[in-house]
Amino acid sequence: MIVLGLTGSIGMGKSTTATMFAEAGAAVYDADAAVHALYRGAAVPLIEAAFPGTTRDGAVDRKALSAKVMGDGAAMTRLEGIVHPLVRGSETAFLDSARAAGARVAVLDIPLLFETGGEARVHASVVVTAAPEVQRQRVLARPNMTPESFAAILSRQMADADKRRRAHFLVDTGRGLEPARRAVQGILRALSACE
Numbered sequence: 001m002i003v004l005g006l007t008g009s010i011g012m013g014k015s016t017t018a019t020m021f022a023e024a025g026a027a028v029y030d031a032d033a034a035v036h037a038l039y040r041g042a043a044v045p046l047i048e049a050a051f052p053g054t055t056r057d058g059a060v061d062r063k064a065l066s067a068k069v070m071g072d073g074a075a076m077t078r079l080e081g082i083v084h085p086l087v088r089g090s091e092t093a094f095l096d097s098a099r100a101a102g103a104r105v106a107v108l109d110i111p112l113l114f115e116t117g118g119e120a121r122v123h124a125s126v127v128v129t130a131a132p133e134v135q136r137q138r139v140l141a142r143p144n145m146t147p148e149s150f151a152a153i154l155s156r157q158m159a160d161a162d163k164r165r166r167a168h169f170l171v172d173t174g175r176g177l178e179p180a181r182r183a184v185q186g187i188l189r190a191l192s193a194c195e
């Protein structure tokens with residue numbers, strides 16, 4: 001089974017591109033979805049202990065947690081220390097079951113793939129990218145997003161230019177859905193020729 005790491009900065013179109021991989025038949029792991037599940041389960045007591053008052057009714061209150069960690073580098077690092085090992089566990093379980101199900105290609109959709117050393121766990125990386133003004137326009141169009149929180153998130157993520165330099169494959173989402181879909185299909189076609 002070939003394992004691809006899919007990443008990209010905020011608003012670059014990572015989730016949309018992950019869906020394209022799934023539609024083309026790849027088994028897709030979504031690290032953000034794994035975090036959402038952990039925030040209703042195993043992570044809750046650990047987060048309540050580290051950040052009192054950020055859980056309610058047995059689940060993490062993302063708004064309250066966000067208010068404590070966004071823009072506070074040390075607090076975010078502490079949160080990552082709790083969350084990332086748990087995410088790694090669910091990623092391993094996903095890969096085991098994809099392998100058992102006979103998947104040929106597995107895609108790990110991980111926002112912080114490069115930042116967390118995830119490159120070492122994949123055969124090749126796919127970076128989803130678009131021009132900075134396209135990214136900015138997309139992100140600021142989201143409800144509850146401000147230029148300040150956009151800046152805080154960007155400052156925690158490796159710059160797009162650096163991600164592109166490290167990528168094995170690029171998917172440009174700035175030219176519309178169809179060209180991006182062709183890029184995804186091209187990656188899978190090239191990989192299938194290797195088998």
Ligand SMILES: CC(C)(COP(=O)(O)OP(=O)(O)OC[C@H]1O[C@@H](n2cnc3c(N)ncnc32)[C@H](O)[C@@H]1O)[C@@H](O)C(=O)NCCC(=O)NCCS
Nearest residue numbers: 010011031032035062065066069080083111112153156157
């Ligand atoms: C801070 C939290 C509660 C905010 O939740 P909220 O629902 O408001 O936002 P969401 O998760 O959609 O994130 C918004 C944007 O920030 C980015 N982002 C999230 N966490 C991080 C991080 N640790 N470093 C850099 N960027 C991050 C996301 O990729 C996304 O682009 C949440 O992002 C969180 O718990 N983050 C820590 C876990 C983590 O590292 N997740 C990302 C990779 S698995």
Ligand SMILES: Nc1ncnc2c1ncn2[C@@H]1O[C@H](COP(=O)(O)OP(=O)(O)OP(=O)(O)O)[C@@H](O)[C@H]1O
Nearest residue numbers: 009010011012013014015016017138173176177180
């Ligand atoms: N190929 C594309 N062509 C046109 N628009 C796109 C394309 N890919 C994504 N978009 C648009 O860009 C926006 C952001 O996409 P998406 O939610 O997939 O980004 P993301 O990188 O997963 O964001 P985040 O990191 O915040 O989770 C959405 O409005 C989506 O419709």
